[in-house]
Amino acid sequence: xxxxxxxxxxxxxxxxxxxxxxxLLALLCSYxxxxxxxxxxxxxxxxxxxxxxxFLYLPLYFKSCKIRRTRDAVIIRSGVIFKNSHILPFSRLxxxxxxxxxxxxxxxxxAITLKAARxxxxxxxxxxxxxxxxxxxxxxxxxx
Numbered sequence: 001x002x003x004x005x006x007x008x009x010x011x012x013x014x015x016x017x018x019x020x021x022x023x024l025l026a027l028l029c030s031y032x033x034x035x036x037x038x039x040x041x042x043x044x045x046x047x048x049x050x051x052x053x054x055f056l057y058l059p060l061y062f063k064s065c066k067i068r069r070t071r072d073a074v075i076i077r078s079g080v081i082f083k084n085s086h087i088l089p090f091s092r093l094x095x096x097x098x099x100x101x102x103x104x105x106x107x108x109x110x111a112i113t114l115k116a117a118r119x120x121x122x123x124x125x126x127x128x129x130x131x132x133x134x135x136x137x138x139x140x141x142x143x144x
Contacts, residue, residue, distance in 0.1 A: 001070045003069075009108070009109055010125045012107070013103060013104055014058050018058065022047070022051075026043055061079070066078070069138075074088045074093075074114060074138070086121050088114055088121055097115070098112055098131060108127060110132075111123060111124060111125045
């Protein structure tokens with residue numbers, strides 16, 4: 001059995017993404033602020049929500065995320081408010097895929113998609129070495 005933890009760079013990647021979206025929404029609201037004054041309240045609410053999400057929720061979520069490979073399954077546990085456990089037996093695994101965005105490539109991170117007959121599980125970005133190791137183990141079916 002092997003357990004994988006998400007590196008700190010994953011948190012940094014998602015914080016950058018969240019802040020970029022928050023800045024775009026703030027710019028959009030500030031553009032409409034000149035047309036309609038109530039958009040200042042919307043801008044303030046969006047700013048507070050994005051700061052809370054980026055600096056409170058994301059660190060807690062990525063700290064709670066655990067990926068474990070057992071002899072016959074992959075188990076992914078995560079969640080802050082609502083706890084989720086995904087157990088994907090290898091017998092149901094049909095397809096695996098990696099996803100690398102340009103920013104993730106700079107940080108040397110890869111996301112993994114595991115597809116089964118009726119479900120798809122996306123493993124958040126983990127280090128490229130851990131992702132390649134997990135994919136190799138899934139392809140070979142060998143235990144370490």
